[in-house]
Amino acid sequence: MVTMLTASGLTLRLGRRTILDDAGFTARRGAVTGLIGPNGVGKSTLLRAVAGLLPHGGDVRFDGQPLPADAGSRARLLGYLPQGHPVHWPLTVRRTVALGRLPHLGPFGRAGRLDEDAVERVMAATGVAGLAARAVPTLSGGERARVMLARVLAADAPVLLADEPTAALDPGHQLRIMALLRAEAVERQRAVVVVLHDLSLAARCCDDLVLLMPDRRVIAGDAATVLTPSLLGEAYGVAFAVTRAADVPVVLPQCPTPIPDIIQSGD
Numbered sequence: 001m002v003t004m005l006t007a008s009g010l011t012l013r014l015g016r017r018t019i020l021d022d023a024g025f026t027a028r029r030g031a032v033t034g035l036i037g038p039n040g041v042g043k044s045t046l047l048r049a050v051a052g053l054l055p056h057g058g059d060v061r062f063d064g065q066p067l068p069a070d071a072g073s074r075a076r077l078l079g080y081l082p083q084g085h086p087v088h089w090p091l092t093v094r095r096t097v098a099l100g101r102l103p104h105l106g107p108f109g110r111a112g113r114l115d116e117d118a119v120e121r122v123m124a125a126t127g128v129a130g131l132a133a134r135a136v137p138t139l140s141g142g143e144r145a146r147v148m149l150a151r152v153l154a155a156d157a158p159v160l161l162a163d164e165p166t167a168a169l170d171p172g173h174q175l176r177i178m179a180l181l182r183a184e185a186v187e188r189q190r191a192v193v194v195v196l197h198d199l200s201l202a203a204r205c206c207d208d209l210v211l212l213m214p215d216r217r218v219i220a221g222d223a224a225t226v227l228t229p230s231l232l233g234e235a236y237g238v239a240f241a242v243t244r245a246a247d248v249p250v251v252l253p254q255c256p257t258p259i260p261d262i263i264q265s266g267d
């Protein structure tokens with residue numbers, strides 16, 4: 001399988017803090033790569049750096065070539081779904097998803113048959129076709145999350161970077177969206193990178209995992225390599241049980257003892 005996206009030696013400072021120091025990962029074409037790690041470790045920053053949204057040191061390559069500097073070419077190559085879904089514009093779902101086709105439109109911005117087909121395809125795939133005429137600000141958090149995913153999928157970019165795409169979703173939609181991302185990876189030979197906090201979901205739905213550690217190590221490999229009680233304990237500061245139930249992997253954080261005041265007080 002061809003390696004598709006390679007980020008290496010990434011360094012980045014925000015304010016006076018070094019957020020990334022020699023960070024990197026590889027995302028394969030046809031695979032879903034899960035980016036995991038504790039709060040504040042730099043997952044979103046790494047994704048944004050790779051997307052070209054933050055100035056950084058180091059190297060990001062696509063099939064061995066540096067990413068294009070031109071924003072339009074880059075948007076056709078790499079789709080980025082940010083964390084959260086702040087949407088204030090009163091556009092319908094269909095028009096919002098159609099915005100994802102902008103990198104493909106000609107100088108007059110006229111959408112053609114291919115663009116319309118792409119929009120219909122991704123609305124159906126993300127289960128938002130029935131919401132097509134609704135104004136996006138009227139949607140629930142989970143509905144909006146699926147619309148924003150549809151928008152980024154509409155661009156049909158070979159690399160997809162999604163920051164917590166399942167965060168607002170119920171368990172059924174979480175699994176459906178992960179299945180969709182896998183189908184997008186396999187059937188359209190995309191490299192899909194997702195930030196996830198649900199480690200059981202990551203174990204179940206990702207082909208490769210990249211764990212960012214608080215001491216800036218990056219541990220990459222399959223679930224058996226990365227999701228060990230020892231590494232997870234180091235990363236998250238609580239003990240973990242890694243087991244299986246109903247034939248799927250389960251990664252269970254153990255309640256710390258004694259329970260910290262912050263939890264006992266119920267705040």
Ligand SMILES: Nc1ncnc2c1ncn2[C@@H]1O[C@H](COP(=O)(O)OP(=O)(O)OP(=O)(O)O)[C@@H](O)[C@H]1O
Pocket residue numbers: 014015016017019037038039040041042043044045046
């Ligand atoms: N503009 C900024 N100036 C200074 N520090 C920042 C800035 N933006 C982010 N940070 C810090 O960078 C670190 C990494 O943030 P980032 O959002 O990448 O973490 P994360 O791993 O995605 O966290 P989470 O799981 O909580 O979403 C955090 O400590 C954050 O406070």
